Amino acid sequence: MSSEVQSHRDLVVWQQAIDLAVAVYQVTKNWPKDELYGLTAQARRAATSVAANIAEGYGRENRGSYQQFLRIAQGSLKELETHLTIAQRIGIARDDAIAPTLERSESVGKLLRLLIRKLSGQ
Template identity: 35%
Template structure:
């Protein structure tokens, strides 16, 4: 079982899953009035990243896998934009923004390498 080929063994998937947890913990503190707005969008973007990595891993052929990695990258860019909006609206302080943004940049570097 240890040698089983699975998306769970991919470092990019593991880091993306860790980011999802951080994002949910962060948005839990957002205003309740944002629950169906920015909070929902941020959470969906974050979840989309490891989900597409996993889906691409399950596809046959490198081209399909690369296409899903590209979709993950697009979701990551969407997340970065939404985090910037939340920061500009003072939903996130600078320290938290910087830490989570750096996490997104690390995943971005992994997706583009």
């Protein structure tokens, strides 16, 4: 199998972002029902936005646009981390559920930064 990237689906960062979104859906499924349209929806939206922006940027086939969408994905990642931290602090999410999700988020963030640097020629 070739290691050449032929699609956004071949990007490890996109694959990990998908895994992160799935993890967020699993973590949030037992959050209180009164948060369904609040923190739950915001966390899920931010998580799916990360992978979606990686894919959309890749599809633009323009380096500058691609980098911009990767930066938007970084912003969504920070938004997600904020929602998870708030949920943890107000007691709707357990530390043992949030910690691995935040670790996944950190891993995706590192990969995003590496990809942006690579595209910048740094």
